[in-house]
Amino acid sequence: MKRRTFIKNGSLASLTLSTFILGSCNQTSTTKETATTAATSAESGEFALNEVTLSQLQQYMKEGKYTSRAITQLYLDRIQAIDKSGPKLNSVIETNPDALTIADAMDQERKAxxxxxxxxxxxxxxxxxxxxADKMATSAGSIALADNKAAKDAFIVAKLREAGAVLLGKTNLSEWANFRSTRSSSGWSSRGGQTNNPYILQRNPCGSSSGSGVAPSANLCALAIGTETDGSITCPASINGIVGIKPTVGLWSRSGIIPISHTQDTAGPMARTVTDAAILLSALTGVDAEDAVTQESEGKSQSDYTRFLDANALQGKRIGVEKSFLKGHEEVDALLQKTLELLKSxxxxxxxxxxxxxxxxxSDSEYTVLQYEFKDGLNRYLAKANGQVKSLKDLIAFNKQYEDKAMPYFKQEILESSEAKGDLNSKEYKEALAKNKRVSRNTIDTVLKENSLDAICGPTYGPSWCTDLINGDHFSxxxxxxxxxxxxxxxxxVPMGMVKGLPIGFSFFSTAYREGELIAIAYAYEQASKNRVAPTFQPVAV
Structure with a gap:
């Protein structure tokens, strides 16, 4: 998740000129020269699968131009060239040693x-x-879980395998999904290091699904999966120039996912196009006996969200725009006005x-709920995991013992404050949860109903900031x-445009289980605007 107004001062109240500075971050000349050379090499047009869509990949395999093994190998080579060396995006925490074997099996099935x-x-x-449940670890980016090999696939991973996907690897993230410190740097984990923005390497990729935002943007894959508690899919999608969908909580199962909040957590698709995100969204829906909230999706989910893809879907729609976001950064404002005029047209x-x-x-009650639910959910997960720690208390002690590696830049105030909370029977927790649901749902439902709206929209986030491991994130x-x-x-x-070489996203949201309608609106906007711009791995702002 993205550390929000319950930790920092209110985002609207804290606007200053420095918030929007887009100048260069500090960097040594040697690093600049290396990054410049790597960027030139990366963008020489040599990568065969640059900006490819799922339909194109399927066509390639159908025609025999590429096998799944060849495609998988191309992405593995790309990860080695761009992510691990070259510009060194650091978005992939490990690749799957079984990826080519899975691809071979899928090729054999296709041949049959x-x-x-x-x-x-x-x-x-x-x-x-x-x-x-393979040779890869599931660590939430923490060295405390570097040896945690799961005994069972998460529900959505089992669905991925059933759909014939090749598990290529795991992406880096903000450690513990950015629920560790009030001044952490998004995209940093003790196991994976710092993920870098593919547009301007000194800039931050946002988080916590940092690697899942960077990887498809940089053409290390066509599809990625992220998770969100508050902003962890939509922020990195926006800042890395891709499409991100945070589904209704309950549309995708959360069993087998290291938790923060059972009331807010969900996984979701991240891709370069609305179509590809809709395909992935469709494949992983389903009722899971191990995640009770998924029962609410029965009769409300769709088996194929691509049926909502309609380039004319904006016709006759009423869309609310968040008034407080109409003015902020002048270049974002200009993009917003252009977007609103396009929607009208x-x-x-x-x-x-x-x-x-x-x-x-x-803002305060959200933070309260997350602390209680994090403690409860993490203790349940760790008790069954294969890592070195079996509880939140153990994790805090581990980080202190290995402070030089686990906490070299920022500490663990959020872990400690969460451990100090009671259980889910606490009056404080129950009152905060009730307030959160009442205010958030009533606000959205009332605004939609009173204005006869199909969706609410606005800029997802402003431009990315300079990565700062010492002071942490500087959200716009x-x-x-x-x-x-x-x-x-x-x-x-969905991508809305660029500001000084940095992507800006545009958001649409609505009430529960309206994914289909939102996909239709987002697709129509995407097709009319075509704002996706591939990254060029610039070392500094141009």
Whole structure:
């Protein structure tokens, strides 16, 4: 998740000129020269699968141009060249030693006339807090869980395998999904190091699904899976110039995923196009007996969200725009006005609304709920895990024992404050949870109903900031994640344009299980705007 207003001062209240500075970060000349050479090499046009879509990959395999093994090998080579060396994005924490074996099996099935569906033979990267019963660890980026080999696939991983996908590897993340310190750097973990923004390497990729945002953007894969508690899919998707979908809590199972909050956590797809994200979203829905909230999705989920892909879907739609985000950074403002005019030109009616002002009422209570649920959920997970720690208390002690490696830049105040909380029967927890649900859901539902809206929109985030391991993140005054995160409602972000070489995302969200309608609107906007720009791995701002 992204550390939000419950930790920092309110995002709108803390706007300063320094918030939007886009100058160069400090960097040695040697690093600049290395990064410049690597960027030139990376963008020489030599990569065969650059900006390829799932439909193109399937066509390649159907025609015999590439096998799944060849595609998988190309991505493995790309990861080695771009992620581990070259610009050194550091978005992949480990590759799957069984990836080529899986790809071979999918090729044999295809040769025998069996194609499981649109994910058959497609390499996918998944965030390193999602269990895989294989040779890869599931660590949440922590060296305390570097040896945690899961005994069972997470539900969504089992669905991936059923769909014929190739598990390519695990992506780096903000350690413990950014729920460790009030001044952490997004994209940093003790096991994986710092993930870098592929557009400008000194800039931050946002988090906590940092690697899952960077990898598809940099063409290390076509698809990735992230997780979100509050902003952890939508922020890195926005800042890395891709599409991210945070589903309704309950549409995808959370069993086998290292938790923060059972009321807000969800995994979701991250891809370069709305179509590809919709394909992945479709494949992993389902009721899971080990995650009770998924029972609520029965009769509400769709087996194929691509049926909502309609380039004319904006016609007749009423869309609310968050009023407080109409003015902030002048270049973001210009992109927003251009976007609103485009939506109108495609038949949508735009209505100014106010949602974010109500979120301030629950910034403290959201943090309270997350601390209680994190302690409860993590203790349950660690008790069954194969790592060196079996409880949150053990983890805190481990980090102190190995402080030079586990906490070289920032500490663990959030872990410690969470450990100090009681259990889920606490009056403080129950009151905070009730307040969160009441305020967030009533606000969104009321705004939608009173204005007869199909969705609410606005800039997802502002431009990325310089990575700062000492002082931590410096989020801009934008941030449209909390309403959908706290309510558990769906949210999709699509590229809106560029500011000084950095991507800006545009968000649409609505009420529960409206993924189909949001995908339709987002797809129509994507097709009309075509704002996706591939990264060029610049060492500094240009």
């Amino acid at each position: 006339g069996k194609v499981r569906g649109p994910l058959h033979g497609i390499p996918v990267l998944i965030k390193d807090n999602i269990d895989t 495609k038949g949508a009616t735009i209505v100014e609304v106010e949602v974010m002002k109500h979120m301030g009422e629950i 005054g934008y941030g449209l994640t909390s309403p959908s995160a706290v309510s558990g409602y769906p949210h999709i972000t």
